Amino acid sequence: MRKALIAAALLHGLARAAPHPQDIDFDAVDSAPSATVTGPPITAVEQPVTYNPTTASQSAAAAVTASPLAKRWEFGLFERDGVNDDCAPQPDGYGPKPTSDTTDAFITNTVFALAAVNAPTPNGYNNVFSNLQGSVSLPSYLGLYTLQSYDPLQCQQLCDAADSCYGFNIYFERDPSVNPADACPNPPSFTNIKCTLWGSHVTAQSASNMGGYRDQFQVVIAGSNGYNKKKAPPPYSGYDGPTELGGAIAAPLYTDPTTGAQVDTYIGVKFFRGAFNAGQCAAACDATEDYDRTHATGGSYKPCNFFNAYVLSKNGKALGTYCSLYTQPWDKSYSTNVGQYSGSDYYSVSQSYSYTRSVQDPGVVD
Structure with a gap:
């Protein structure tokens, strides 16, 4: 019945x-209902993959009159307690920091550009864009990881471990060293190296997230590379x-x-x-x-x-x-x-x- x-x-x-x-x-x-998640929130440093393709398939019929998304993510930092407090130190960034702490210096940094253009393409993948100044934003967002080095091979391993992953984006992001607030509206920056996983192929057109503001602090992106899995x-x-x-x-x-x-x-x-x-x-x-x-x-x-x-x-x-x-x-x-x-x-x-x-x-x- x-x-x-x-x-x-x-x-x-x-x-x-x-x-x-x-x-x-x-x-x-x-x-079809609009996707509520198209990428990680500007504050996130880690969001492990929770999408379950088997569960999504099993619920596809029942979801027709409700929502085709079998799982919705809740935003928020995945890190230690207190990270959202005013002026609280943020999770360490491992990427190189430009000499001049400005958004222009970050975007034009040659270290980021060289890392992106010289990065290896993992076996079983195609490199579909390189050294862009935006990160991927799509309804097929799966999860986010912060890396200690700009290493597409490590990001590839994370993608391979997720059954529903068909593409990934690796990039440098200018982030605040403390959580911006009235007492620290524009703190010094540091550099995070981020790896996002996607349940579809990524494209240069999808690298449309140029960052944003956290109080007066401007988040920007550089050295963004996209890779697609050769997978049926x-x-x-x-x-x-x-x-x-x-x-x-x-x-x-x-x-x-x-x-x-x-x-x-x-x-x-x-x-x-x-x-x-x-x-x-x-x-x-x-x-x-x-x-x-x-x-x-x-x-x-x-x-x-x-x-x-x-x-x-x-x-x-x-x-x-x-x-x-x-x-x-x-x-x-x-x-x-x-x-x-x-x-x-x-x-x-x-x-x-x-x-x-x-x-x-x-x-x-x-």
């Missing part, structure tokens, strides 16, 4: 088949895959070999903001099929035998997981939709994969 109610909730939240071809459903994207999503029980695609599936009408009728195999779409998690698409496919089977008419129903999971980005910044559901499989040659415009905004497709139900459901009630 509970499974049927969850499936009903999913069906309510699922955007059903749109006219051929399967353009990006902007209404489904816009109606995991397999899921009951499905064959993943199969890497060139873009999103744009399936034509299918000619039924028995009746000769033109059939639209596209069932609909579900969009989840946050980390890329193809398991949410598998949950949506299963729940939709269960609902359709339970509510079959004339002894037949639309089975969900295939889905396409990908990251949808707006103007180069990843938004979340886009799930397109189908009654039958389509091969890579139909993955032709790499993106499209909505007004002046460009929505692009990346990390696109397909999954095919291992035992195809004929859509007939026994």
Whole structure:
């Protein structure tokens, strides 16, 4: 009974088949709840990864009428007691400090620039931007760690330890040596080396966080590098895959070999903001099929035998997981939709994969 109610909730939240071809459903994207976390707060020095992709997948159907984010983080410093007191010493910064304690000197510091441009690219990753003056801000934020050296290999190890991590950002940040307050509004600075983990690929466009103010103290960023993991999503029980695609599936009408009728195999779409998690698409496919089977008419129903999971980005910044559901499989040659415009905004497709139900459901009630 509970499974049927969850499936009903999913069906309510699922955007059903749109006219051929399967353009990006902007209404489904816009109606998804906004992400409350797009990066670490300006005061944070550590936020370990808490996102659980399995839990998110299991709750995907029920979350349709509430929120697609299975976990919300609570902000705050993760360090020792008293760190938020007025003028309290802040956790030590290990990075080099410019001779002149100004924001301009920090941003233009050649030590930071050389560290960034000469940094090694870890095996299994691509370096997608280097030596920028902004850190990544995306709905797919997973966690933050402060390092003792500017070492992409250490940041890579942290990313590899998190199942849902597909990219990381390492950078120098100008931080206050004490917590700014009325008695110390603009204290001397020190340099933190920060590593943030992301549940999607990062881009130069996503490195849009330029810092901010803590009282009169200005936080700025330098030497920001971004790396993306060459990694496919995991397999899921009951499905064959993943199969890497060139873009999103744009399936034509299918000619039924028995009746000769033109059939639209596209069932609909579900969009989840946050980390890329193809398991949410598998949950949506299963729940939709269960609902359709339970509510079959004339002894037949639309089975969900295939889905396409990908990251949808707006103007180069990843938004979340886009799930397109189908009654039958389509091969890579139909993955032709790499993106499209909505007004002046460009929505692009990346990390696109397909999954095919291992035992195809004929859509007939026994």
